[in-house]
Amino acid sequence: MSFVEYSDLIQDGDVAIVYLNHNSAMPVKVQAGSQTQTRYGVIRHSTDLIGQRYGSKVTCGKSGWVYVLHPTPELWTVSLPHRTQILYTTDIATITMMLELKPGSVVCESGTGSGSLSHALLRTIAPTGHLHTVEFHQQRAEKVAEEFKEHHVDHLVTVRNQDVCKDGFGVTGVADAVFLDIPSPWEAVGHAKTAMKKHGGRVCSFSPCIEQVQRTCEALADHGFEEISTLEVLLRVHDVRTVSLPLPDFGPDSPAQSEQEVAEKPPPPAAPNHASVTLKTTTPPREIPGHTGYLTFATKPRS
Structure with missing residues (x-):
């Protein structure tokens, strides 16, 4: 294991990163016979870490699981x-x-x-x-x-x-x-x-x-x-969300049509009252990090 070279397998003596969730991680010095307590349960180094591939999903006792990642500067x-x-x-x-x-x-x-x-x-x-x-x-x-x-x-x-x-x-x-x-x-x-x-x-x-x-x-x-x-x-992070907007009614397809053409053209089928379009949009943060x-x-x- 090195911070500048990637290794596939977790070995005794490595420093691994236990990833708990998107804003919580902890470094663990891997040692045979040792164990590490997390909020999701215990990790036993000899059986749960050593020999496993970096990026593996590790079960912690009976309470939950974590990912064990290769260390990077980030x-x-x-x-x-x-x-x-x-x-x-x-x-x-x-x-x-x-x-x-x-x-x-x-x-x-x-x-x-x-x-x-x-x-x-x-x-x-x-x-x-x-x-x-x-x-x-x-x-x-x-x-x-x-x-x-x-x-x-x-x-x-x-x-x-x-x-x-x-x-x-x-x-x-x-x-x-x-x-x-x-x-x-x-x-x-x-x-x-x-x-x-x-x-x-x-x-x-x-x-x-x-x-x-x-x-x-x-x-x-x-x-x-x-x-x-x-x-x-x-850093300004935008929130991406899905919104539904009602379909607009723009009237006849061509405003320049004659009255006779409009009269001869069959009317389009009526749109239901609930017709709408779904799209994704972003919302800027109300507060910017200091x-x-x-x-x-x-x-x-x-x-």
């Missing part, structure tokens, strides 16, 4: 243990696209936090890329390094426990892209430029407050970055 994002606030798939998808990441890219990230974005970056740059991620908090850095090893992606990532605003990323001239998710990203812009390759690259900063964005944009401009832009990604943060992007010019 599933990890909705099920990981939160040690910090995390980025979700809506922002993550925009970041990976706007940073122009691809297999083989080298990325610098700070801070690592709970590793939600990190897993998506690793899948995007695998199998030959590398992630240099910096986390200020020692316990969080140690925990995320342990998770990377458990998820079999540790060969693609280097975790450093240091202050990126003072000590930088620990690398020079190697990064194709840099991502900043720290309280004062403007203090790390110079280190981001140092970490990036001479031929250019992209940088992204995530900040919840517009005052942080303003100072970061000023720092980016002072360090010679170009194409500076800030955007906000909001603000998460601003994404500021910039390009390092080729030198």
